[in-house]
Amino acid sequence: MTPVAQRKMERRKTLKDYISRMQLKSTKQRDVIFDEFFNNYMGKHVTVEEFYENIKKNHPKIGFATVYRTLKLFRESGIAAERDFGDGKARYEPIRSENEHHHHMICTNCGNVYEFANSQIELCLNQIAKLNQFDVKDHKLQIHGLCSSCSGS
Amino acid sequence: MTPVAQRKMERRKTLKDYISRMQLKSTKQRDVIFDEFFNNYMGKHVTVEEFYENIKKNHPKIGFATVYRTLKLFRESGIAAERDFGDGKARYEPIRSENEHHHHMICTNCGNVYEFANSQIELCLNQIAKLNQFDVKDHKLQIHGLCSSCSGS
DNA sequence: GTTATTATTGATAATTATATTCAATATCGG
DNA sequence: CCGATATTGAATATAATTATCAATAATAAC
Numbered sequence: 001m002t003p004v005a006q007r008k009m010e011r012r013k014t015l016k017d018y019i020s021r022m023q024l025k026s027t028k029q030r031d032v033i034f035d036e037f038f039n040n041y042m043g044k045h046v047t048v049e050e051f052y053e054n055i056k057k058n059h060p061k062i063g064f065a066t067v068y069r070t071l072k073l074f075r076e077s078g079i080a081a082e083r084d085f086g087d088g089k090a091r092y093e094p095i096r097s098e099n100e101h102h103h104h105m106i107c108t109n110c111g112n113v114y115e116f117a118n119s120q121i122e123l124c125l126n127q128i129a130k131l132n133q134f135d136v137k138d139h140k141l142q143i144h145g146l147c148s149s150c151s152g153s
Numbered sequence: 154m155t156p157v158a159q160r161k162m163e164r165r166k167t168l169k170d171y172i173s174r175m176q177l178k179s180t181k182q183r184d185v186i187f188d189e190f191f192n193n194y195m196g197k198h199v200t201v202e203e204f205y206e207n208i209k210k211n212h213p214k215i216g217f218a219t220v221y222r223t224l225k226l227f228r229e230s231g232i233a234a235e236r237d238f239g240d241g242k243a244r245y246e247p248i249r250s251e252n253e254h255h256h257h258m259i260c261t262n263c264g265n266v267y268e269f270a271n272s273q274i275e276l277c278l279n280q281i282a283k284l285n286q287f288d289v290k291d292h293k294l295q296i297h298g299l300c301s302s303c304s305g306s
Numbered sequence: 307g308t309t310a311t312t313a314t315t316g317a318t319a320a321t322t323a324t325a326t327t328c329a330a331t332a333t334c335g336g
Numbered sequence: 337c338c339g340a341t342a343t344t345g346a347a348t349a350t351a352a353t354t355a356t357c358a359a360t361a362a363t364a365a366c
Binding site for chain 4: 176177178180182183214215216217218219222241
C-alpha cells in the first residue's frame, strides 16, 4: 500500500470513529465527498465553491449545502484543516498526519500558496505561551508577499 | 509632550501626507474619526461596528459608511493595521510606530487579545523567505487557546 | 424483515459583514 | 467667490456563510 493510500485509510477511520461517537450517520454523499477530497486535494487549499463545482461534474445530485456541511464535519472530526488566507473565503485542506503542522506563504500577486514547516518557530511559540501561561490550542502563521515567479527574479 | 501625544502627532502627519499625495481631501469627519481612534483605541482591536456605535454617541451625524471607509483609509495610509482574528469581522488597531511589529494570542474562551513581540521569530521568517526567494510584504502570526484566567490556573 | 426513530439531504431563504451607488454637500486651488 | 473634484450618508447590492424545513435515507428496535 502506498503511503498516500495508507494515510487516506487512517483518515477514513478517524471520520468513521467521529461519526459513531457523535451518533451521526454514514451516507453515500459523505463517502463521495471524502473520496473526492482525499484523492484530489492533498496539499491543495480549496474553497467550498470550487470543490462543489468539481464534485457536481460527477455527482450532479449533491447539493451545495451538503458539501458545505460535510467539509465542516471533516474539520470537526480532525481530518481537514480550515484555512483563512484573507480573501474572505474559507479554504479546506486534507490533514496529512496527526502531528504534522505547517505554515503558508501566500503570493499576493498570483495567489499561489507555498507551505513550509519550521521547528524553530514552534519552539519559540511554546516558550512564549509558557511565559504567558497561555494554553495553546492552535496557531496560525502566514507570510504574504511576492513569490519568486511574480517578483521577477 | 508625552510619548503617546508624540506618536499621535506623527500619525497625523503620515495621514496628511497620504491625503495630499493621493489628492484626497481633509474633512471634519476624518479629523473626528482620527482623534477618536488614536485617543481611545491604542492597543485595542476594534471592529467597525463597535467603533461606529461609540462615535455615534458624540457625533450622531457621522454615518456608518464614512467610518468604514475612513478606517480603510487609515490602513491604506499606514497608520492603522487591519486584523482578522477568525470571527468574520475585521478589526482595526492604531499603529504605534513605523517598524514595530507584534503578534497576537487570542483566548478562544473570553476573546481577550494579548500582544507579544519576538525577534527570534522575525529572524526565522526572514531566513525562510530568503530560502524560498519570497519577497515578504507582511506576515501574520496568531496563537489561539486559553488565557491564564480562562484555563483556571 | 418490517417498523420506528433519528439524522441527512437539497432547495431555498435568512443572516452578516463588506462594498457600492448616487444625489447632495463640502473641500480646495485658482 | 467660483468651479472642479472628492466626500458624505442613506440606501442598496454583493458575497460568503448559516439556518430552515419537508422529503428522504440510515440505523435501531422489535
